[in-house]
Amino acid sequence: MIFNLQKKGDKPIYEYLYESIRNDIISGKLKSGDKLPSRRQMALDNGIAEITVANAYAQLVTEGYIESREKSGYFVSPDIDIIPETGTGARKEPTCPVKRYLCKKKDQAASSVINLSNSGLPEETFPFDTWSKLARRILSEDRGECIKAPEVRGLATLRESIAGYLESSRGFRPDPERIIVGPGSEYLCNVLLTLLDSDAGVALEDPGYRNIGRLFEGSGHKCFHIPVDENGVITSSLKGTGIKLIHVSPSHHFPLGCVMSASRRASILAWAEEEKAWIAEDDYDSEFRFEGRPVPPIASYDHARVVYMNTFSRTLSPSIRIAYMVLPEELYAKYMEKFMYQSGSVSTLEQLTLASFISDGFYERHLNRVRNLYKKRKKAIFDIALEGELSEYFELEGDGSGMTFILKSRVHTDESFVDNLRKQRVMLKPLSEYCFNESEFAKDRFVVNFGSVTEEQFKKAAHVMCKALRVK
Amino acid sequence: MIFNLQKKGDKPIYEYLYESIRNDIISGKLKSGDKLPSRRQMALDNGIAEITVANAYAQLVTEGYIESREKSGYFVSPDIDIIPETGTGARKEPTCPVKRYLCKKKDQAASSVINLSNSGLPEETFPFDTWSKLARRILSEDRGECIKAPEVRGLATLRESIAGYLESSRGFRPDPERIIVGPGSEYLCNVLLTLLDSDAGVALEDPGYRNIGRLFEGSGHKCFHIPVDENGVITSSLKGTGIKLIHVSPSHHFPLGCVMSASRRASILAWAEEEKAWIAEDDYDSEFRFEGRPVPPIASYDHARVVYMNTFSRTLSPSIRIAYMVLPEELYAKYMEKFMYQSGSVSTLEQLTLASFISDGFYERHLNRVRNLYKKRKKAIFDIALEGELSEYFELEGDGSGMTFILKSRVHTDESFVDNLRKQRVMLKPLSEYCFNESEFAKDRFVVNFGSVTEEQFKKAAHVMCKALRVK
Numbered sequence: 001m002i003f004n005l006q007k008k009g010d011k012p013i014y015e016y017l018y019e020s021i022r023n024d025i026i027s028g029k030l031k032s033g034d035k036l037p038s039r040r041q042m043a044l045d046n047g048i049a050e051i052t053v054a055n056a057y058a059q060l061v062t063e064g065y066i067e068s069r070e071k072s073g074y075f076v077s078p079d080i081d082i083i084p085e086t087g088t089g090a091r092k093e094p095t096c097p098v099k100r101y102l103c104k105k106k107d108q109a110a111s112s113v114i115n116l117s118n119s120g121l122p123e124e125t126f127p128f129d130t131w132s133k134l135a136r137r138i139l140s141e142d143r144g145e146c147i148k149a150p151e152v153r154g155l156a157t158l159r160e161s162i163a164g165y166l167e168s169s170r171g172f173r174p175d176p177e178r179i180i181v182g183p184g185s186e187y188l189c190n191v192l193l194t195l196l197d198s199d200a201g202v203a204l205e206d207p208g209y210r211n212i213g214r215l216f217e218g219s220g221h222k223c224f225h226i227p228v229d230e231n232g233v234i235t236s237s238l239k240g241t242g243i244k245l246i247h248v249s250p251s252h253h254f255p256l257g258c259v260m261s262a263s264r265r266a267s268i269l270a271w272a273e274e275e276k277a278w279i280a281e282d283d284y285d286s287e288f289r290f291e292g293r294p295v296p297p298i299a300s301y302d303h304a305r306v307v308y309m310n311t312f313s314r315t316l317s318p319s320i321r322i323a324y325m326v327l328p329e330e331l332y333a334k335y336m337e338k339f340m341y342q343s344g345s346v347s348t349l350e351q352l353t354l355a356s357f358i359s360d361g362f363y364e365r366h367l368n369r370v371r372n373l374y375k376k377r378k379k380a381i382f383d384i385a386l387e388g389e390l391s392e393y394f395e396l397e398g399d400g401s402g403m404t405f406i407l408k409s410r411v412h413t414d415e416s417f418v419d420n421l422r423k424q425r426v427m428l429k430p431l432s433e434y435c436f437n438e439s440e441f442a443k444d445r446f447v448v449n450f451g452s453v454t455e456e457q458f459k460k461a462a463h464v465m466c467k468a469l470r471v472k
Numbered sequence: 473m474i475f476n477l478q479k480k481g482d483k484p485i486y487e488y489l490y491e492s493i494r495n496d497i498i499s500g501k502l503k504s505g506d507k508l509p510s511r512r513q514m515a516l517d518n519g520i521a522e523i524t525v526a527n528a529y530a531q532l533v534t535e536g537y538i539e540s541r542e543k544s545g546y547f548v549s550p551d552i553d554i555i556p557e558t559g560t561g562a563r564k565e566p567t568c569p570v571k572r573y574l575c576k577k578k579d580q581a582a583s584s585v586i587n588l589s590n591s592g593l594p595e596e597t598f599p600f601d602t603w604s605k606l607a608r609r610i611l612s613e614d615r616g617e618c619i620k621a622p623e624v625r626g627l628a629t630l631r632e633s634i635a636g637y638l639e640s641s642r643g644f645r646p647d648p649e650r651i652i653v654g655p656g657s658e659y660l661c662n663v664l665l666t667l668l669d670s671d672a673g674v675a676l677e678d679p680g681y682r683n684i685g686r687l688f689e690g691s692g693h694k695c696f697h698i699p700v701d702e703n704g705v706i707t708s709s710l711k712g713t714g715i716k717l718i719h720v721s722p723s724h725h726f727p728l729g730c731v732m733s734a735s736r737r738a739s740i741l742a743w744a745e746e747e748k749a750w751i752a753e754d755d756y757d758s759e760f761r762f763e764g765r766p767v768p769p770i771a772s773y774d775h776a777r778v779v780y781m782n783t784f785s786r787t788l789s790p791s792i793r794i795a796y797m798v799l800p801e802e803l804y805a806k807y808m809e810k811f812m813y814q815s816g817s818v819s820t821l822e823q824l825t826l827a828s829f830i831s832d833g834f835y836e837r838h839l840n841r842v843r844n845l846y847k848k849r850k851k852a853i854f855d856i857a858l859e860g861e862l863s864e865y866f867e868l869e870g871d872g873s874g875m876t877f878i879l880k881s882r883v884h885t886d887e888s889f890v891d892n893l894r895k896q897r898v899m900l901k902p903l904s905e906y907c908f909n910e911s912e913f914a915k916d917r918f919v920v921n922f923g924s925v926t927e928e929q930f931k932k933a934a935h936v937m938c939k940a941l942r943v944k
Binding site for chain 2: 052054055059061062120121128135136144146148149151177185186187194198210211214215220320321329332337338341343345347
């Protein structure tokens with residue numbers, strides 16, 4: 001794909017490239033599902049820097065023209081085969097006319113897309129009325145509190161609510177002083193990284209969180225990817241590596257769903273003790289255990305080496321940027337030394353609202369409601385996956401908790417399968433996208449996020465998936 | 473001050489130390505205004521690590537028992553000479569009884585403290601009703617938008633509102649794509665640091681922002697403090713240093729209040745161009761220029777080397793954690809490369825509320841209202857400072873804009889002056905607390921933040937200040 005850079009005029013190259021591709025999409029030269037050249041290839045073809053291409057692609061992704069699929073590349077979005085808005089008469093050109101138009105179109109199209117790769121929650125679960133009422137009350141009754149700058153580690157009232165919640169739901173009550181509130185797990189992981197020596201190795205599970213992986217890799221620390229089996233992360237790989245921080249999800253591995261076994265827990269704690277390393281325990285999905293006994297977090301039996309982390313993004317909404325971690329004493333001292341003069345990172349009003357939402361019992365009720373909804377939804381979806389047409393083509397893997405499970409295809413699949421689904425507006429991520437290294441195990445396995453799809457949508461998606469495999 | 477560490481039992485040392493000092497304060501053994509030993513001295517006296525002391529002190533500061541004054545040390549808070557709450561009959565010990573009690577007491581006492589060192593806004597300026605109404609409307613009408621995860625650099629709608637605001641108020645319209653929204657200036661400075669090479673030097677003004685200084689120093693980059701004169705930062709000191717980022721406040725120097733001269737502006741831009749360095753232009757106080765023509769930001773005439781930064785903490789409330797910066801193209805490309813996969817750092821609801829607050833014209837009206845309030849207040853306070861008793865003891869320095877000015881004592885002052893004021897509940901910071909290096913110039917100069925004091929309070933404070941100098 002070669003563009004005539006002579007024509008760019010005064011524009012920066014990235015902007016010219018972005019506009020050229022955008023125009024090709026709008027004119028229909030590039031069609032839904034078409035694959036774009038890799039950033040490297042595009043850079044070579046046009047004799048420009050790869051970062052310039054990356055930038056143009058990023059802009060196109062942001063505006064919804066194209067999509068990025070890890071390890072597969074960039075594709076024209078499925079909901080884009082449309083003609084740009086035309087007006088009559090002359091009028092002032094809006095800043096970004098097509099963007100506005102596409103957004104509208106995307107909203108319409110979004111409802112017809114079945115997204116099995118999205119960890120979001122359905123709109124109807126958010127407690128809009130309660131949230132609004134609490135915020136309003138705080139803005140009218142607690143005016144003095146509302147306008148105070150929040151402490152860097154979070155407001156005392158929120159930290160105390162969180163401690164109380166953990167006591168009743170996770171069986172341990174941390175010292176509220178050592179709870180650190182921040183706008184998301186990534187922010188908190190970043191804070192953790194700054195508390196380590198610069199030569200400390202950092203590690204995470206493979207498969208696991210790609211975004212945390214990127215953050216670790218970009219931090220300048222040596223980064224390790226530790227393989228996972230059905231008992232959790234394989235702790236024997238940790239010895240002698242110089243790793244000083246490992247990010248794990250013992251209660252419900254992301255995205256495999258397995259629970260870290262008791263012996264692995266003992267062994268990872270022994271390792272941490274011996275190496276003076278830290279375990280960042282991400283307890284992200286523990287609220288959605290539908291059957292059996294709750295799995296206690298490692299943090300509930302070790303206070304010295306485990307950083308407990310959780311977030312409200314998964315249970316309330318990803319739009320609420322509030323997560324927290326409980327620091328062991330040694331890290332807490334380092335944190336205070338380094339951060340005590342900084343400003344808070346979450347707005348006072350949202351902290352007060354959430355604190356009141358938790359301590360007035362609304363959070364508990366909300367969780368019960370959502371848990372019941374998901375439990376029913378999961379049962380219905382499992383029935384479809386285990387009994388219907390889908391079971392001819394796929395095996396289901398998962399322990400029945402959390403918001404994800406794995407489907408393993410009984411026949412061989414390649415990239416074209418997921419592309420094919422995408423063209424039919426079913427979004428499904430292969431397990432390989434969560435892997436840091438090539439993995440035999442990941443082949444023919446797919447991760448299903450069922451949080452934001454209804455039973456009917458899943459039924460439809462299942463049908464599309466089966467058809468796509470039959471056609472092959 | 474020696475404590476019997478044998479008595480600590482199972483408690484961590486820092487906790488024992490914290491409790492011991494707290495008890496001494498509550499029992500009256502330590503009195504308001506008493507100076508505590510330095511962290512180093514306390515550590516030596518008790519044979520413990522300095523970090524342990526730092527940690528105990530930090531806890532006491534957080535809970536309001538003591539105060540930290542830079543370069544002077546730690547003092548028992550002025551509003552603390554009280555007897556702890558006593559109840560009748562046995563009851564369950566609350567988690568932190570004294571803390572709760574003190575908070576109450578502090579609220580009462582707070583009203584009698586006149587704080588000239590606080591950059592906060594008075595409670596009555598925050599637009600509680602409008603904010604509440606907008607948030608409520610968004611929570612009821614834009615439900616779909618409300619629960620979407622925000623883009624890492626901020627919502628498009630907020631970025632466009634900010635671009636429009638800058639166009640009308642600061643005379644330049646940045647590309648909204650290159651605006652990055654984050655929870656505070658410190659967060660954004662941290663982001664900037666991660667975009668630099670690890671061997672890049674970083675610099676800031678002396679005197680200047682101590683907190684940004686701490687952040688720069690803690691980042692691992694080589695950190696320089698560049699002296700300031702009445703024309704702004706002395707740019708000749710920049711050459712050949714390896715500095716790649718300098719944080720400056722050209723429109724209104726913090727805290728001196730001077731404006732960077734045209735020739736210094738030209739010279740800092742030439743330097744940045746030559747060294748391929750970045751200028752982070754903090755335009756924090758530009759909304760509060762009461763007289764004369766507005767000072768255009770450097771960013772309005774250079775797009776390639778200047779990062780424009782501003783915040784809503786100063787104009788709305790420090791409790792709203794929303795600041796922004798406009799990245800030049802090259803830094804923007806680096807930012808997207810590094811951050812595009814991360815989650816947003818400011819809640820969607822607050823971003824939507826602020827966007828609507830700006831684009832529906834409320835922000836403009838709010839600024840006009842607050843500007844008028846401060847203009848009147850400033851005039852009244854300047855009258856007191858220039859004409860009354862205060863003018864016998866102090867000279868006033870300041871260009872009449874922004875929320876701070878300098879008072880220079882006509883007689884020599886030492887530490888005991890500020891301590892004396894503190895005991896009489898007047899909080900005033902010497903200029904030396906904003907200096908990174910020893911400075912002759914800073915001697916006998918004090919920084920007055922008048923944003924949160926009334927005319928009457930200032931009159932009272934002026935009287936206390938004069939009396940304190942007479943007594944000497």
